[in-house]
Amino acid sequence: MATDFQLTPAQRRLELARPWVLLLGYVGLAGAGWWWLAAPLVVIVCLAAFVQMHDAMHNALGLSKQANKRVLTLSGLLILKSGHGLQVTHLRHHGRCLTEADPEGAPATWSFSRVLWQGPWHTLMLRREALRIAPNTKRIQLLETGLTLALLVGFEALYYFAGSAIGLVYWGVAFLMSATMPIWASYVPHHVSARNPAARTAAALAQAWTPITASFAFHHLHHHYPRVPTALLYRAAAELPPPPEEEHHH
Incomplete structure (x- = not known):
């Protein structure tokens, strides 16, 4: 049964710490001036934060309700998102997958060229849709949105007063990851079959405890x-019965 798959305390600590340890690594590398390593590491930080936020959306981390909410907010901030806003549209995606009532999944039904040019705007549209679908979470959604803007102001101040670009570079790369999320978090997972060589490679890597590749390799399984x-x-x-793959690949 799916309920048999729960993190051990040690695994939970690792899952909670991963994006923040990586963030510290970025700060250290950037502080040392090793930008050729620091900037790409931001991409990994964002992917790790996405995995943590995604697990929090589904209450899969084994945390209390309040702790899970805090993780959802903080991990969302790492990729400049409202975690609670994304939770609204993501749970709608699971409930009405790839229908007209599924705003998150819309890019999976588009051509790739359309995803490229319309994806960034779609990212902004999801904020509006989350407020429309769940107005009862408006307060926390707006607070989280405000915090992402406050980060930008703080990073600009850091650059202006201290001459450090550490914050602005992070925000810039994270913004790029956020804007392209319709590609790597929606279009690709729904178009790559589990039998695809890339998915098979990701599945093999996932056995070495790499949740980022697991999120890609087992997307169809996650839906079930x-x-x-x-x-x-x-x-x-x-160990679990395989789901019918065709339901989530169009």
Whole structure:
């Protein structure tokens, strides 16, 4: 059963710490002036934050309700998102997958060229849709949105007063990751079959405890077992009944 797949305390600590340890690594590399390593590391930070935020959306981390809400907010901030806003549209995606009532999944039904030019605007549109779908979460959504803007102001101040670009570079790369999310978090997972060589490679890597690749390799499985933590999807793929893949690949 899917409920058998729960993180151990040690695994939970690792899942909670991963994006923040990577963030510290970025700060250290950037502070040393090693930008050729620091800037790409921001991409990895954002992907790790996305995995953590995604697990929090599904209450898959084994945390209390309040702790899970805090993780959802903080991990969302790492990729300049309202975690609670994305939770609204993501749960709608699971409930009405790739229908007209699924704003998050819309890019998966578009041509790739349309995703490229319309994706960034779609990212902004999802904020509006989240407020429309769940007006009861308006306060926390607006607070989280305000915090992402406050980060930009703070990073600009850091550059102006201290001459440090550490914050602005992070914000810039994270903004790019956020703007392209319709590509790597919607279009690609719904168009790459589990039998695709890239997906098979990602599945093999996931066995070495790499939740970022697991999120990509087992996307179809996640739709059927959303409460399984991303880091344990590789085990679930081996032990749970396989889902009909065609439901989520168009």
